[in-house]
Amino acid sequence: MTASKHLIALLKSHIARDDDQFLSIAMQVAAHEARKGHGQVAQQLRELVDQARSGKVEHSRRPVPIAQPKGDLAALVAVSFSDTRLKSMALPDELEQRLKRVIVEQRQQHKILERGLEPRRKLLLVGPPGSGKTMTASALAGELHLPLFTVIFDTLITRFMGETASKLRIIFEAMLKTRGVYFFDEFDAIGSRRSERNDVGEIRRVLNSFLQFLEKDDSGSLILAATNHVELLDPALFRRFDDVIQYELPDEDVTLKILQTRLLGFDTDKVSWSRAVELTSGLSQAEISRAADEAVKRAILTDRTNITNEDLSASIRERRSAVHK
Numbered sequence: 397m398t399a400s401k402h403l404i405a406l407l408k409s410h411i412a413r414d415d416d417q418f419l420s421i422a423m424q425v426a427a428h429e430a431r432k433g434h435g436q437v438a439q440q441l442r443e444l445v446d447q448a449r450s451g452k453v454e455h456s457r458r459p460v461p462i463a464q465p466k467g468d469l470a471a472l473v474a475v476s477f478s479d480t481r482l483k484s485m486a487l488p489d490e491l492e493q494r495l496k497r498v499i500v501e502q503r504q505q506h507k508i509l510e511r512g513l514e515p516r517r518k519l520l521l522v523g524p525p526g527s528g529k530t531m532t533a534s535a536l537a538g539e540l541h542l543p544l545f546t547v548i549f550d551t552l553i554t555r556f557m558g559e560t561a562s563k564l565r566i567i568f569e570a571m572l573k574t575r576g577v578y579f580f581d582e583f584d585a586i587g588s589r590r591s592e593r594n595d596v597g598e599i600r601r602v603l604n605s606f607l608q609f610l611e612k613d614d615s616g617s618l619i620l621a622a623t624n625h626v627e628l629l630d631p632a633l634f635r636r637f638d639d640v641i642q643y644e645l646p647d648e649d650v651t652l653k654i655l656q657t658r659l660l661g662f663d664t665d666k667v668s669w670s671r672a673v674e675l676t677s678g679l680s681q682a683e684i685s686r687a688a689d690e691a692v693k694r695a696i697l698t699d700r701t702n703i704t705n706e707d708l709s710a711s712i713r714e715r716r717s718a719v720h721k
């Protein structure tokens with residue numbers, strides 16, 4: 397490869413935020429320099445790559461200073477840095493494929509953009525409470541190494557009555573400046589509060605401005621909105637998203653995967669999985685995770701390293717009665 401080809405490859409991997417690719421190209425450059433007899437340059441490059449590789453973990457945990465919201469923005473969004481991965485989620489195949497497609501399109505967006513096309517990045521997540529919508533926002537931010545900015549719609553509407561449209565503008569402007577995952581949680585505030593007399597006008601205004609901003613937005617940021625009440629949302633809304641992603645209560649496979657992942661590291665030889673799965677029927681992914689955690693607590697507080705059917709069934713029943721209160 398020539399120097400300019402190397403430079404192009406470096407830039408492409410930078411745009412795709414692909415650190416491994418970036419560093420392996422740098423190593424190719426080092427090898428190239430060594431072949432040309434530039435030993436010192438080659439050595440310096442290798443040392444820098446080593447340094448980057450050894451410092452990578454620490455570096456990725458450090459908050460990116462530019463992403464810390466300042467001024468007005470600070471009151472509107474909460475920023476976090478996620479290390480959640482898609483593989484820590486138990487997902488039905490189809491849903492997993494859809495999320496993977498978002499990640500692949502983002503990671504290789506240069507190929508798509510070069511062709512004048514757009515990678516998917518405006519997503520509406522729809523599904524019952526506790527089915528993994530917020531966790532998905534975290535997992536996408538984690539996989540793409542992007543900061544996660546969470547906007548609580550309900551707070552936005554109640555706290556800034558009358559000025560929500562101008563506050564939304566601030567958020568959409570931030571998307572241009574700082575690439576990230578912008579997560580509008582409790583998006584149903586727009587739909588479900590429509591019946592409250594005083595809010596109707598305001599909510600309609602907010603919805604309309606959100607749709608306009610969403611349509612106009614050409615930042616590279618991911619825009620995610622989550623809702624429990626799809627039936628309350630205006631059909632006009634769906635068209636503005638690149639994808640509407642549906643979440644359901646867990647099937648048996650997903651339930652089993654959540655239980656087994658949460659109980660990893662404990663002796664579960666005596667557990668009847670089919671019975672545990674049966675007992676969880678109707679519970680959400682969040683409730684099942686909590687039940688598994690409670691079973692773990694029962695074991696560790698009695699100094700055991702094994703989980704029994706009794707640990708699990710008692711914890712699941714407890715969750716069930718908490719939910720149905």
Ligand SMILES: Nc1ncnc2c1ncn2[C@@H]1O[C@H](COP(=O)(O)OP(=O)(O)OP(=O)(O)O)[C@@H](O)[C@H]1O
Binds near residue numbers: 484529681
């Ligand atoms: N698919 C999943 N795989 C593994 N754990 C999950 C999954 N979905 C949810 N959980 C667990 O449940 C917790 C709560 O889920 P999450 O907050 O993502 O639900 P949600 O859909 O956003 O709910 P809500 O509508 O109430 O905001 C997660 O932090 C995680 O521990």
Ligand SMILES: [Mg+2]
Binds near residue numbers: 531
């Ligand atoms: Mg949520």
